Amino acid sequence: xxxxxxxxxxxxxxxxxxxxxxxxxxxxxxxxxxxxxxxxxxxxxxxxxxxxxxxxxxxxxxxxxxxxxxxxxxxxxxxxxxxxxxxxxxxxxxxxxxxxxxxxxxxxxxxxxxxxxxxxxxxxxxxxxxxxxxxxxxxxxxxxxxxxxxxxxxxxxxxxxxxxxxxxxxxxxxxxxxxxxxxxxxxxxxxxxxxxxxxxxxxxxxxxxxxxxxxxxxxxxxxxxxxxxxxxxxxxxxxxxxxxxxxxxxxxxxxxxxxxxxxxxxxxxxxxxxxxxxxxxxxxxxxxxxxxxxxxxxxxxxxxxxxxxxxxxxxxxxxxxxxxxxxxxxxxxxxxxxxxxxxxxxxxxxxxx
Numbered sequence: 001x002x003x004x005x006x007x008x009x010x011x012x013x014x015x016x017x018x019x020x021x022x023x024x025x026x027x028x029x030x031x032x033x034x035x036x037x038x039x040x041x042x043x044x045x046x047x048x049x050x051x052x053x054x055x056x057x058x059x060x061x062x063x064x065x066x067x068x069x070x071x072x073x074x075x076x077x078x079x080x081x082x083x084x085x086x087x088x089x090x091x092x093x094x095x096x097x098x099x100x101x102x103x104x105x106x107x108x109x110x111x112x113x114x115x116x117x118x119x120x121x122x123x124x125x126x127x128x129x130x131x132x133x134x135x136x137x138x139x140x141x142x143x144x145x146x147x148x149x150x151x152x153x154x155x156x157x158x159x160x161x162x163x164x165x166x167x168x169x170x171x172x173x174x175x176x177x178x179x180x181x182x183x184x185x186x187x188x189x190x191x192x193x194x195x196x197x198x199x200x201x202x203x204x205x206x207x208x209x210x211x212x213x214x215x216x217x218x219x220x221x222x223x224x225x226x227x228x229x230x231x232x233x234x235x236x237x238x239x240x241x242x243x244x245x246x247x248x249x250x251x252x253x254x255x256x257x258x259x260x261x262x263x264x265x266x267x268x269x270x271x272x273x274x275x276x277x278x279x280x281x282x283x284x285x286x287x288x289x290x291x292x293x294x295x296x297x298x299x300x301x302x303x304x305x306x307x308x309x310x311x312x313x314x315x316x317x318x319x320x321x322x323x324x325x326x327x328x329x330x331x332x333x334x335x336x337x338x339x340x341x342x343x344x345x346x347x348x349x350x351x352x353x
Contacts, residue, residue: 025285026338028295028309028327031066039330045322046084049104052317052328053079053091061104065324065336073099073107085123090143092118092130100143112138112146120169124162129182131157131169139182151177151185156195163201168223170196170208174216178223190218191228202242205262209249211236217249219262229263243281248301250276250288258301270296270304282320282339289315289327309335 040054237251276290317328325337
């Protein structure tokens with residue numbers, strides 16, 4: 001089952017030099033001039049190499065974020081998430097596909113023990129945990145030998161993160177699961193049956209966002225006890241990030257919500273009545289992207305400026321990785337955010353769905 005919401009990141013340019021803290025962003029530049037045509041879903045960086053994955057087994061790598069090389073994955077399955085755990089790259093996707101690579105160039109298929117779609121993966125440096133449809137959770141210490149874990153739920157699990165003490169997974173029906181070691185999982189309640197698409201960690205607080213016809217926010221101090229922070233007052237939210245001092249969530253109709261503590265939330269808007277699917281923080285700017293190539297940025301999450309992306313393709317991913325801002329999208333789009341004077345980076349703590 002393919003994920004219903006794909007994360008995107010948006011880039012906005014704010015004209016206050018003081019607010020940018022020395023960072024400047026030029027135009028978005030198309031850095032993959034000969035796209036392979038398949039939508040790209042996720043990107044990671046590690047060991048001096050960028051790796052991005054997408055539809056039909058697509059894997060591309062780059063040493064500088066500008067020149068990209070198509071790699072052979074050995075599968076035609078959609079790949080939906082990828083990470084570097086400090087030792088190896090690992091990609092997951094449709095029909096339980098898991099691929100492992102020591103260098104990003106050579107990839108080997110692994111037996112996950114499931115045919116279920118895997119939608120998100122996280123690592124604590126010692127254990128990989130991948131989640132997906134029908135409550136599927138599989139874990140591995142080396143990326144090669146995988147064990148199916150009992151989740152106790154039949155929900156679609158869209159996102160997962162490691163917050164420093166535990167894995168936290170969120171999904172349909174308001175399901176929240178947590179585990180200290182990836183082996184035994186306990187269920188929490190977000191106070192609603194609405195789908196949760198994304199989860200972020202900031203300080204000692206976890207925040208999950210989602211919704212269907214209307215939005216939903218839940219927060220927790222321990223990953224087990226969750227408190228609803230809003231329902232039905234705003235459109236669905238698709239992604240959330242933490243900038244070191246506040247959470248910011250984006251979603252349908254250009255709506256934005258911000259909170260310093262994950263409990264009290266302020267409402268805002270990017271000024272465009274379109275869906276924004278993902279957001280990231282560069283250390284000086286919020287960057288968000290969405291449908292039809294829309295890209296915006298903000299220094300404070302209140303005043304937003306539109307940036308020209310140079311494409312009408314839906315942008316399906318964005319991240320600040322390897323000191324570079326990258327946007328991903330349909331048609332094989334890879335965009336360089338044009339940011340220089342890299343600022344101090346704040347922890348993101350975001351699960352990819």
